[in-house]
Amino acid sequence: MNLLNKIRYKSFWLLDSLKGGHLKKDLNGISNSFQISSFSLLQNQNAPILKKLLDTVVTTSEFYNKYKLYKSLDDFPVINKLTIKENFDTINIVPKNSKDIVKVSSSGSTGIPFQIYWTKMKARRNKADVIFYANSAGYTIGDQLLFVRLWTKKYRKPIFIKKALNLVQVDIESLTDKNIETFISKIKSKKYPKSFIGYPSGFEKICNYLDKVKSPPLDCNIQSIIATSETLYDNVREKMAYYFKAPVVSRYSNEENGIISQQMIGDKFYTVNWASFYVEIFDINEDKPLKYGELGRVVVTDLYNLATPMIRYDTGDLGRFCNFENDKIPKLKDVVGRRKDVLYNTKGEIVSPFIIHTNLYNYPELNQFQIIQKSKYDYIFKINCKSKFEKEDEFTSIFKSYLGPDAHILIEYTNEIPLLSSGKRRIIVNLYKP
Known part of the structure; x- marks a missing residue:
């Protein structure tokens, strides 16, 4: 000191x-x-x-x-x-x-x-x-x-x-x-x-x-x-x-x-x-x-x-x-x-966000990422990367192993995932209530 x-x-x-x-x-x-x-x-x-x-x-x-x-x-x-x-x-x-x-x-x-x-x-x-x-x-x-x-x-x-x-x-x-x-x-x-x-x-x-x-x-x-x-x-x-x-x-x-x-x-x-x-x-x-x-x-x-x-x-x-x-x-x-920041699989069980993030960081080409759960089976993956994501199929397959084989995953490309007013960025958004 x-x-x-x-x-x-x-x-x-x-x-x-x-x-x-x-x-x-x-x-x-x-x-x-x-x-x-x-x-x-x-x-x-x-x-x-x-x-x-x-x-x-x-x-x-x-x-x-x-x-x-x-x-x-x-x-x-x-x-x-x-x-x-x-x-x-x-x-x-x-x-x-x-x-x-x-x-x-x-x-x-x-x-x-x-x-x-x-x-x-x-x-x-x-x-x-x-x-x-x-x-x-x-x-x-x-x-x-x-x-x-x-x-x-x-x-x-x-x-x-x-x-x-x-x-x-x-x-x-x-x-x-x-x-x-x-x-x-x-x-x-x-x-x-x-x-x-x-x-x-x-x-x-x-x-x-x-x-x-x-x-x-x-x-x-x-x-x-x-x-x-x-x-x-x-x-x-x-x-x-x-x-x-x-x-x-x-x-x-x-x-x-x-x-x-x-x-x-x-x-x-x-x-x-x-x-x-x-x-x-x-x-x-x-x-x-x-x-x-x-x-x-x-x-x-x-x-x-x-x-x-x-x-x-x-x-x-x-x-x-x-x-x-x-x-x-x-x-x-x-x-x-938070409860609205966790995902549920197609069986209605909570999926640990740590599992999600552990897999996310295997893809450094993704600048930003966000998962939105819209219903029991429907998920939107928002992706921000410099060019088309070449590993879409592999990526989707890995997440289906956690969300369920009957999960419907739609990948959307975006230029920016906005911050909250607090300056934080929500990586998981849950619009579905089991």
């Missing part, structure tokens, strides 16, 4: 100390939770926090008032974005004009844009989660952070904030070969520690450029690489690790809750943030919890949001637990994306 980074680090914690050291206390609490190896002991430790949340909402939220006689979390309903939007005024606890709230907005990339409130306590807890999980990946406060995402006006930081945070805003839309060359040259020339965080699709663009110029591994002093907001596939993970000589992990989070889980270095599973959330897996079609190991909807209870309570909140994502035998603390085996 150079002198300026040390100053940033010490200034950060000095400021927290002057404010009462609350962030440090939160961080210590999170760290202590990760020292517990028994799930039952961890649940016992979190029980008073969960009880405080539930007791508060049933006495102060009109929406939850009917659950005053609850016996456990099981008595509460599953809610989602639409539930919150339609019952916003009756769900909220903190008045809209309260000085203790922080407004948090979702980008709407799932089709339902909405805004909720956090208390300042929740905002501080989220900051502690971010610090803990960043540290676990190798990042230290004060190090330069290379943030690859869509930097719309809403997210852009003023210059003085960027300087204070040591933040470099890398806009995914500006990642042309020329700009990537300039970016790589700049981070190579600066020898101080740096870390990446951002969209895997942005990382992929950077790696594709490095492939193109036949680059060797780079000496950029990269300490950590965290992929977020999109699925991180093995080919991107391996290339980033190769070119930047740093560990690569994937983070599962959303704007309305914060960090729900993250991979630890060398671990393909996701360590759940049980310190700040209670996580359940529900049946895809019914509001009932599944047995450990079964794929279903990820449902979270935010233990620290006492402004817009998010109790048994359906995130819209799918996942499954693992590592749950003998009272071990469950992890997420995988998070396969």
